[in-house]
Every structure is written in C-alpha cells, then in structure tokens.
Amino acid sequence: MSIACGKRLAAFGLVAPLLLFLVLFFVWPLVTMMSNAVSDPGAGRALPQTAAALSNWDRSSPPTPEMQAALVDDLRTTQDDQLIGDLTRQLNSARSGFRTLMAKTVRTVREEQGAVDLVQVDQRWEDVSFWQAIAAATASPYTDRNLLAAIDMARSPTGEITALPASASANLAILQRTFVIAAGTTLACILIGFPYAMVAASVTGWKRQVMLAAVLLPLWTSLLVRTAAWFILLQDNGLINRLLQTLGLIDAPLALLFNRTGVIIAMTHVLLPFMVLPIFSVLIAIPTNLLPAAASLGAHPLRAFWRVLLPLSLRGVVSGSLLVFMAAIGYYITPALIGGPTDQMISSVIAFYATGTANWGMAGALGIVLLVATIALYVVYDRLSASGTERA
Amino acid sequence: MSMLRVLKIVFAVAAMTFLLAPLVAILPLAFTSSVFLNYPVPSYSTRWFAELFTADVWRRAIINSLVIGLGVTVLATVLGTLAALGLRERRLPFSGVLRTAFLLPMVVPAVVLGVGMQLLFVRMGLANSYLGVIFAHTVIAVPFVFVNVAAALQGVDTRVERAAASLGASPITTFRRVTLPLAIPGIVSGAVFAFATSLDEVVLTLFVAGPNQRTLARQMFSTIRENISPAIASAAFLFIVGTILAALVVALVRWKSAQRRMA
Numbered sequence: 001m002s003i004a005c006g007k008r009l010a011a012f013g014l015v016a017p018l019l020l021f022l023v024l025f026f027v028w029p030l031v032t033m034m035s036n037a038v039s040d041p042g043a044g045r046a047l048p049q050t051a052a053a054l055s056n057w058d059r060s061s062p063p064t065p066e067m068q069a070a071l072v073d074d075l076r077t078t079q080d081d082q083l084i085g086d087l088t089r090q091l092n093s094a095r096s097g098f099r100t101l102m103a104k105t106v107r108t109v110r111e112e113q114g115a116v117d118l119v120q121v122d123q124r125w126e127d128v129s130f131w132q133a134i135a136a137a138t139a140s141p142y143t144d145r146n147l148l149a150a151i152d153m154a155r156s157p158t159g160e161i162t163a164l165p166a167s168a169s170a171n172l173a174i175l176q177r178t179f180v181i182a183a184g185t186t187l188a189c190i191l192i193g194f195p196y197a198m199v200a201a202s203v204t205g206w207k208r209q210v211m212l213a214a215v216l217l218p219l220w221t222s223l224l225v226r227t228a229a230w231f232i233l234l235q236d237n238g239l240i241n242r243l244l245q246t247l248g249l250i251d252a253p254l255a256l257l258f259n260r261t262g263v264i265i266a267m268t269h270v271l272l273p274f275m276v277l278p279i280f281s282v283l284i285a286i287p288t289n290l291l292p293a294a295a296s297l298g299a300h301p302l303r304a305f306w307r308v309l310l311p312l313s314l315r316g317v318v319s320g321s322l323l324v325f326m327a328a329i330g331y332y333i334t335p336a337l338i339g340g341p342t343d344q345m346i347s348s349v350i351a352f353y354a355t356g357t358a359n360w361g362m363a364g365a366l367g368i369v370l371l372v373a374t375i376a377l378y379v380v381y382d383r384l385s386a387s388g389t390e391r392a
Numbered sequence: 393m394s395m396l397r398v399l400k401i402v403f404a405v406a407a408m409t410f411l412l413a414p415l416v417a418i419l420p421l422a423f424t425s426s427v428f429l430n431y432p433v434p435s436y437s438t439r440w441f442a443e444l445f446t447a448d449v450w451r452r453a454i455i456n457s458l459v460i461g462l463g464v465t466v467l468a469t470v471l472g473t474l475a476a477l478g479l480r481e482r483r484l485p486f487s488g489v490l491r492t493a494f495l496l497p498m499v500v501p502a503v504v505l506g507v508g509m510q511l512l513f514v515r516m517g518l519a520n521s522y523l524g525v526i527f528a529h530t531v532i533a534v535p536f537v538f539v540n541v542a543a544a545l546q547g548v549d550t551r552v553e554r555a556a557a558s559l560g561a562s563p564i565t566t567f568r569r570v571t572l573p574l575a576i577p578g579i580v581s582g583a584v585f586a587f588a589t590s591l592d593e594v595v596l597t598l599f600v601a602g603p604n605q606r607t608l609a610r611q612m613f614s615t616i617r618e619n620i621s622p623a624i625a626s627a628a629f630l631f632i633v634g635t636i637l638a639a640l641v642v643a644l645v646r647w648k649s650a651q652r653r654m655a
Contacts, residue, residue, distance in 0.1 A: 021471055026497055
C-alpha cells in the first residue's frame with residue numbers, strides 16, 4: 001500500500017511541473033482573456049469609494065452622510081469626463097432623471113470646496129431609488145455587453161436583448177464568412193483527400209510510400225514557407241497564370257491572390273494532410289477481401305463501393321473533416337497573407353480588436369465564441385476517435 | 393477496368409503535384425539575381441542569402457529564432473518528458489483527463505491564446521521579453537514532446553525495468569541505464585518537433601514579442617505582408633533544408649535505437 005502510494009506521489013511529482021506551467025501560461029491567459037470580455041470596470045472605476053461605501057448599505061434605509069461624502073469625493077477625483085459620461089448613460093438607463101441630476105451635481109461639486117450636502121444641491125438625492133441604481137451599477141463588475149455585441153446584439157435601456165441594426169456591426173457577417181471559408185476548405189479537402197487516401201490504400205510497396213511521403217513532406221514544412229510559396233504561385237505573373245496563358249486557356253491573368261479562391265486553395269493545401277491521414281488509417285484497417293466478396297456476390301463495383309467501402313470509411317472522413325474544419329476556423333496567417341479585406345476571418349478580427357484598437361472586451365468576447373466552437377468540435381472528435389480505438 | 397486504372401494514376405499524380413509543387417517551385421527562386429520573385433529566373437546568384445546573413449533585420453531575426461528555439465527546446469523537452477514519465481503510472485488519479493489536457497494547447501486557436509497572453513504578460517512583466525516568448529512557444533511545443541515520449545515509453549516493457557530493479561539497480565540507475573535509452577528516440581523526435589514549432593511560430597510572437605524579439609518567422613510574415621522580396625525564398629530554402637535535416641536526424645536516431653534493441 002505504502003509502495004503504491006509512494007509511486008503515485010513520485011508520478012505526481014513528475015507531472016506537476018508541466019501541470020503548473022500550463023496552468024500559469026495556458027489556462028491563466030485564457031481565463032484573463034475571458035474575464036476581460038465580461039468585466040465591466042466602468043462604474044467601479046469611476047466611483048471606487050462610493051462602491052465601497054454602498055457595499056454594506058441595506059439598499060432601503062435613507063442615504064447616510066458617509067455615502068454622500070464618498071460620492072462627492074469620487075466625482076471630484078475622477079477627472080475623466082468620458083468615464084463620467086459613460087457612467088451617467090448607464091445610470092440613466094436604469095433610473096431616468098440621472099442625466100440632469102449628474103450634470104448638476106458634478107458642476108456644483110467641482111466648483112465648491114470642502115463638504116457638500118447633496119440634498120441641498122438637488123432634492124432627488126434624498127430619493128433612495130437613485131442610490132439603488134448606483135449600488136446596482138457598482139455592485140456587479142460583470143457585463144454581457146461584449147458577448148452580445150459579438151453576435152450583433154445589445155441590451156435596450158430597459159434591459160431587453162435586441163438585435164443591432166445591420167449598419168451598426170458586422171460580427172455576424174464575419175462569423176458567417178469564417179464558417180463559409182472553413183466549410184469550403186473542408187469540402188475541397190474531402191474531394192481531394194478521400195480519393196487520394198483510397199488510391200494510397202489500394203496500392204502497395206514504394207507507390208504507397210511515395211504517396212504518403214507526398215502528404216507528410218508538406219505537413220512537416222513550415223506553414224509560412226507554404227504560404228509564401230502559394231503567394232508566389234498565385235501572383236498575376238506567377239507560375240499558374242503563366243502556365244494557363246502559355247497553354248492558351250486564358251488571355252488575361254486570373255485574379256488568384258488577395259481573394260477567396262486563393263485563400264481556399266492555400267488553406268486546402270495546408271490542411272489536406274489532416275484529411276488524408278485519418279481516412280487512410282481507417283481504410284487500411286478494412287479487410288481487403290470485402291470488395292472481392294461483394295463482387296463475387298454479384299455487386300457492381302460502384303454498388304460495392306457505395307454499400308461496403310463508403311460506410312466503413314465514413315468514420316475516417318468525419319474525423320478528418322472535424323480536424324480540418326476545427327483548424328480552419330481559427331486560421332490567421334494564410335487569410336492575412338493570401339486573402340483580401342473581404343476574406344478576413346474571425347481570428348483577424350480578434351487580432352484587429354486586440355492590437356489595432358486595444359478593445360480587449362470585444363477581442364475577448366469574439367475569442368470566447370471561437371474558443372467554444374473549437375473546443376466543442378474537439379470534444380466530438382475526441383469522442384469519435386476514442387470510440388474507434390475501443391472498437392478496434 | 394483499365395480506364396479506372398488510368399484515372400487513378402492521373403488523379404494521384406495531379407494530387408501529388410498539388411501537394412509538392414509549391415515546395416519545389418519556391419526553391420530555385422532562392423537563388424535568383426532579380427529583385428522580383430518571378431519566373432523565369434534571369435540568372436542565378438547567392439545575393440539573397442548574403443542579404444539574409446548581412447542585413448541587420450534578417451541577421452538579428454535569425455539569431456533571435458535560434459536563441460528562442462533553443463530555450464523552447466530545452467524547456468519543452470524537460471517538462472514534456474517528465475510528464476510523460478509520470479503518466480506511465482496508471483493508478484495516478486485523473487491520468488486520462490491530464491493526458492487530454494496536455495494536448496489542448498495544440499487545439500486552442502493561437503490568436504485566442506495570444507490575446508490572453510498579451511494581457512497577462514503585461515501584468516507579469518513578461519511582455520516584450522525573451523523569456524515571455526520562450527514561455528509562449530513552449531506552451532504550444534510541449535504537446536509534441538509529450539506525445540512523442542509517451543508513444544516511445546508505451547513500447548518499453550516495464551518488466552525490463554523491474555528486472556533491473558530486482559538485480560539491485562537503484563531507481564536512478566534503472567532510469568539512466570534502462571528507461572532513458574529506450575525512450576531516447578521519442579525524446580529526440582519531441583525535441584526536434586519543439587524546435588520546429590518555435591521556429592515556425594508567428595501568431596503568439598505577434599502578440600507577446602517586442603521589436604527586439606522579432607523572430608525569423610515574424611520577419612518573414614511582415615516581409616510577405618509589406619514588401620515581398622526574394623529574401624523570403626532564401627529564408628524558405630533554409631527552412632526546407634532544415635526540415636529535411638531534422639527528419640534525417642529523427643530517422644537516424646530511430647534506426648540506431650532499433651539496431652541497438654536488436655543487438
């Protein structure tokens with residue numbers, strides 16, 4: 001018992017460094033990114049002392065002098081008018097009348113020195129409902145504003161969730177575009193990868209080795225090198241256009257770079273190995289005598305393929321498709337270098353919010369959307385491959 | 393039937409051309425004398441390699457990539473190997489969950505991770521530092537080490553280790569003389585993959601590195617984006633040669649270890 005226990009402890013000691021490292025530099029960054037998406041520092045940042053003073057208020061008794069003093073102090077120290085403006089708008093949507101009340105109060109408080117009796121400034125400060133609105137706004141440091149904006153929604157002043165007008169945001173269009181490009185890439189990978197895997201599984205010896213090497217070599221090659229290569233090939237006077245022109249198939253060069261066609265060609269090339277390899281591994285596990293058996297029973301080759309080989313290889317196709325689609329929706333480099341402005345996917349938009357405008361809330365919210373989609377696809381893939389190995 | 397055979401051959405050749413042509417097409421352009429990345433190549437020269445090794449931005453980027461890649465290789469190999477050794481103990485609670493968790497960095501989109509790292513590294517004081525870039529790259533390199541070492545260890549018969557222990561070898565001796573030599577092919581492949589991952593990493597580097605940590609991959613990315621030059625093809629040539637060398641190293645180590653096992 002104690003030996004088993006010691007062994008377990010030693011094993012844990014070996015695993016612990018990596019576990020700690022990944023918690024620090026993998027889990028924590030993701031949590032930071034997500035908490036940025038849902039945290040709302042607006043009210044808490046503008047009124048820190050008020051937030052502290054209101055935290056132990058029962059929200060029904062009349063406002064105390066301490067609460068008033070804290071608010072006066074906060075309004076004096078917070079010089080950021082943008083912040084005060086945002087705060088006022090937020091409070092006004094919770095309790096109408098705040099706009100005029102805040103404007104009047106801020107002006108008076110900043111003009112006068114020393115203690116100010118807020119009720120003297122405006123009768124409304126006696127009204128508990130105004131203090132309740134401040135308490136509500138400063139109590140919760142969380143917001144769903146960014147998450148809603150990520151799918152083109154917003155809360156109306158009364159708190160209902162409504163769709164934004166089409167002109168206000170384009171996030172849904174980008175999500176849709178990401179889906180279309182990823183689906184197109186997956187389809188192209190199936191169309192090339194499935195027959196390729198079938199041919200590779202049907203041949204033997206050096207022919208199979210060569211076909212597998214042709215898949216593995218690009219897989220091992222740097223993604224940047226492959227993207228650079230496609231950049232060179234797809235140019236107006238690149239090899240592809242030259243070849244087509246020499247053959248007399250086209251008169252003017254085809255536009256292949258900085259558009260959707262180029263992105264899908266390059267992404268298909270990059271992701272094709274992830275389609276071929278799972279299908280191939282399923283196909284070589286299928287007993288080779290099944291098709292002759294079907295034929296001997298009188299099945300036409302097409303029928304034998306349709307009824308025997310296709311259903312058996314479907315698991316490989318689904319695994320490969322999940323892998324390709326999952327990788328494709330998160331792609332950044334290839335669309336950034338090969339695509340035009342209308343081919344930028346969700347990753348580019350996240351990068352734009354993060355590095356371009358320092359809007360960490362929106363970057364985080366779109367990051368959550370992408371992360372959830374990716375993890376969901378991975379879970380399905382993982383279940384599928386786990387059930388596959390169990391059956392085998 | 394022969395129709396189908398012809399069709400099969402045509403398709404296989406076409407698909408292999410699609411897969412390999414881009415890699416082949418970029419190689420001759422590394423030696424162009426022109427300032428354009430186009431065919432036909434007017435004449436051959438090594439001017440773009442010279443540019444790569446003498447121009448300040450490129451030379452610095454190459455040195456940065458080597459320094460960061462070396463750091464990542466050491467860190468990822470140590471962390472990944474230890475974890476793979478620890479997870480051999482099947483009675484360890486949650487070992488299945490940990491196994492899956494250690495692979496997750498391969499799955500999470502780099503941009504999402506990059507945003508989080510940028511935010512967190514500023515707070516930790518790791519932003520714009522070599523250490524920050526090494527940590528970032530190690531996160532996505534370590535699954536490759538873990539997978540490779542775990543696969544190698546799976547082939548190690550635990551009875552051999554128990555035999556060594558029963559003959560009086562201490563746990564450390566057993567590890568050094570029995571387990572490690574058997575796991576070496578996996579460790580070397582993992583280390584090579586870790587180095588290659590770091591070398592090719594762009595997205596996390598964009599988010600966490602400062603101008604002083606500009607790596608070769610990062611420099612290639614902005615060169616393609618801003619002003620494409622044949623230096624890209626020369627850098628790509630180095631990458632492809634490096635890939636082939638790395639594959640040879642892995643193959644050699646596996647072959648030697650298989651030979652030793654047979655002897």
